[in-house]
Amino acid sequence: MNPIRAIIVEDEKPAMDNLAGKLQRSCKIVDIIAQCRTGEEAIKEIHDKEPQLVFLDVQLGTMTGFDVLERLQYIPFEVIFTTSFGQFAVDAINNVNPVAYLVKPVDDKKLVQAVNKARQKLEEAPQPEMGRRIAVPVMNGLEFLFVDDIMYCRANDNYCFIHTVNEGRKLITKPLASMEKKLPGSPFCRIHRSHLVNCNFVKSFSREDGGYVVMQDGTQLRVANNRRDGLLESLLRS
């Protein structure tokens, strides 16, 4: 059995020592490749060391564990949250649907269960598929979405809607520009101040009424004049 490469993110030193010690004691399969004390450090280490599993504390000084996930481009690893927060944190965590969450102080038995569950998931899910997973900010927390499931995004003031194939419509609590940053380049294309589309789901493109595309779900989206060339480029050369 290959060891699971894991990173622990925890801002309090005793809590870090405690979790690391318990992992060494009860879950020998977990290989701790880094211990991060701040969110910023976690973002850097996850990016550099590409762990398979991250133990993520919810409250991390300047930011929360959710912010760490949101600021990463993709989420190609499993997450186990650790928390000492109340019910509202548990709700937010469930929203993300992680492998597990553990309430501190952590029960060894539950820790073993969580690690086993993570191991199972890692064995099932092929890496490339997980590699295309992003974390998007929704009301009070995060949600994971697969990039290939996103049909188009539509701006709504400082928020935006993501329309997906399998999971319906999501309200995102950040402006469209931040989604564009998360989904750069092909097959995504910004066709309007308010629309970002996945070219794989464009059904047809019409020049009438100043130009619009019809998506696979039948929605029509306006194409801005100055963005039309970019869209044509993506549609013709892909």
Next chain:
Amino acid sequence: MRTAPPYSIFAIRILTALLCLMLLAFSAEGRQSQPADSLWKDSLRVALNDIQAGAPQAEYLLSLAEQLQGSHPGRAVYCAEKALSISRNYGASLTEGKSLYWCALLELRKNTYGDALDVPKGRAKLAAELFRKQEEPGWLARSYDLAANIHFNLEEDDSAVIYTRRALAAMNAMETAGTKKERVAAEVYYTAGKIAGEAGSDSALVWINRSQELHERTGNPEGVARAELLKGFYAEPESREGHFLHAIELYRKRDNRQGLYAALIEYAVYCINQYEDSGKRGEGWYRKSTRSLREALQLEQDGRCEARRQLGIAHHWKAYFNQEDNNTFESHLDSAYRYYESALIEAEKESNFDCIREISEEIAKTCKEFGGCPEDIVWITQTFSTVLQERKAEIRKAGRELTTYQVREEQMRSRRRLQNLGLIAVILLLGFLGTFYLLYQRQRIRHLGQKLKAEQETSAAKQKALENQEKALRAQRAASRAQLNPHFILNTLNAIDNLVNFGKPEDASYYLTQFTHVCWRAMENSRLEAISLADEVETLQSLLALEQLRLPDILNYKIEVEEGLDQEKISMPPMLLQPFVENAIWHGIQKKQAPGKVSVQICSNGADRLKCVVEDNGIGREKAAQLQRASVFKRPSRGSTIINERIQAIEGAELNIIDLKDNGGQPRGTRIEILLPKKTL
């Protein structure tokens, strides 16, 4: 409209349904071609609209064809044909030449052999003629090269040699040396190498090596792989296998499936020939060939029949060399027939008549070799030879019918246009009726909506009054018991758990008693109105000690009580300072990401007041709020209003919150001052 009798509504509904059905039927017509392709054509139409008609449009189409040739050959052909007709219409002869060249090249890639090459051959020569007149040596060389290739594929070797010579001459006439010339040269040398190799000339390798070098220099890895494969054909016998394997490796690295397929087949053919020559001793060659062919089968490329045909041949020889071993012989002979059979089926699917002919020949050869054919094989071969005849006849007939068909198509199209006009008129009429109906419905809904809204408003007012009452009650209840922060409890227990786990039982015991003290104080809190200052200070001590256990490398603290204050006598509301200390740690120090300090001071303020100060050197309130706003996780605030209300409820008390700034005006912490009337127990 509002009192429309029910039967009219019914009629309108039927009409609307009809309208929908007709719309569906109408749109179905446009959906016949593949959706992705129609999207692509739509996009192309829009893109062309923006480009000046004539040569620029054709040039754009050609650049598109060049880009798409690898990924979407069909689309590339479409672009090239369109460019050809545009450039012809506008009399742009240079562009016409380029279009002819591209049409011929793409056609050559599609149909590598046979009669179908007549059109591309003509086009390549026509293009060359145009370029000669225009004095475009670069394009002229390319066109001659293309013509040479077509002749080569038609096995007209003499003409191929002539055109290669012309290509070389045209290339030498190119003025500018540079990448452009090198690219053309690489292609011409490649063709020269191919033709020389086929003629058995020693110069073949020289040409191929030159071509490969140029491809490498101009950064064309596909060309390098192609040259490597060609070396497999014409190099010294001992190094041929190495070249084949290297070519396969190159294609694999580029993930060029079509090239990989061709290379695998060529290598297998080579192995089969070796096997044939070396006889039974050459089992290794047999294994290599089948392994290579099986990989080719998995690639699922065009020309699938070829891999199967070669597998058939490999098994033929395996059977041939194992005639004395009955079992091996029969199983391989059977495999050979099965592969020929499946090759026939694939060839029929691809309409590859050459392949059908070749397989039939192989089958005849195998049957003759081993004395007679299995019945089903005889039957299937006959069927396919009939198919072959029929198809050829069909094609000839189709050619004749094409012109009459085009005329008929035009007539049909104009008739259909008329029909469509009629349909549109009907739809418009129905559309009007539908709109009236919808307007009527909306009117009704609006009326209903107004009624509903009025009802809702009264109930909402009632609801709000109730909610307000509830809120007031909740605030009272919360104020009466200042709680311990639940994260403080859990995080502290976690830190103590760490001490227990990793060999510090005495420390664990110490902190557990501190924790018990704080908990006990919190429980008492709801019962007592006031406690002594000494008790409050002791609780703060325990609290801060526990916080420091949790944050050993971050938190420093100090508690100062003015000397001369009678701590046992002076009274104070229980746990009044605890929330402020907690705020200082959680929001001031922990968000700082550097060591920080919390200090608590208690002193007299005048004769009758007590002054309590909680000061931290953290990030300040503004920055803390800013971080909270930036976070995607909005946790409910602990309600500083509750604490404020608690202080306001004490008569004569006062609360000041001061944002501390350094000399440069940057925040350097927060200072809380609470003034309380001095009371004694």
